[in-house]
Amino acid sequence: LDLSVNYFTGHFSFSNETLNVIDTIDISSNQFTSTAVLEPPNLRECNMQRNKFACPIPDWTEKKCNGHCR
Numbered sequence: 001l002d003l004s005v006n007y008f009t010g011h012f013s014f015s016n017e018t019l020n021v022i023d024t025i026d027i028s029s030n031q032f033t034s035t036a037v038l039e040p041p042n043l044r045e046c047n048m049q050r051n052k053f054a055c056p057i058p059d060w061t062e063k064k065c066n067g068h069c070r
Helices: 014-023 059-065
Strands: 009-012 025-026 031-035 043-049
Touching: 043 059
Parallel strands: 009 031, 025 043
Antiparallel strands: none
16 A cells, blocks of 8 residues: 555544555655554555654554654
8 A cells, every 4th residue: 555645634544454454554755643553464564754643653653664753
């Protein structure tokens, strides 16, 4: 899933069906302010840099996806 470099805002999350099958996420360079709490179990690659996440954000988004909060 590549949604990078858009002007998406608000909360980014997954449906239950997507959560179980997604393995790559790139939502970098958007303006998301929050993200899903649950980590996709098959996640291999992830990029959540350059968003506007409000603290706190889930640990997996910081550790695996370079997501940072303000």
